[in-house]
Amino acid sequence: MWKWVGVMTVTAVVAMTLGCSQEPSATRPVIEDKVYTVTPASVQVKAGLVTGEVTEMKVTERVEKGSGTVVAPAKLTGTLKLKNSSKDQAVRLITGKLLYIDAQGQPIKVGETRTEPTVKFSTYGTAERLDPGQEATQSLEVDFPADALKAKKLKEIRLELAYIPSPYKEETLNFTVVIGGQ
DSSP states (O other), rough: HHHHHHHHHHHHHHHIIIISSOOOOOOOOEEEEEEOOSSSEEEEEETTTEEEEEEEEEEEEETTTOOOEEEEEEEEEEEEEEEEOOSSEEEEEEEEEEEEEESSSOOOOOTTOOOOEEEEOOOTTTTEOOOOTTEEEEHHHHHHOOGGOOOOOEEEEEEEEEEEEEEOOOOOOOOOOOTTTT
């Protein structure tokens, strides 16, 4: 029996030193965010009855450190604040579409495999309604064309806003009441 214990011990020692060594793990590439500043970072906007501001704009793409290989394509992020500047009309915000315009005034395509940059204002199937003086804030995170990252390629960003205005009126109604036994 002692003979088997000795053989098992030797086998275990040999297995631990030779056969059970872990293979070196493949090193994963380091991914980092490459941030492009947008100048100006905030702009005032106006479309008919709707005024507002686009703030905190930046473009970010994820790249592999060292090789520079793009892992996740560029996205434009920011905050869109809109206000109904009318005194007598409500506004129902439907959608917004962003267009990237080059130096010749032509739209820059986002790419065939990417989605067109749109802003949806609906929440749970109902559109955002702004009564006179009310504001709405919407986060932006939309695809950005790789071609627009080239120097002097992008001239402007255009927001095409779709909304429905409707008359807004406030009136006062007075009515006489009597409370039980008085």
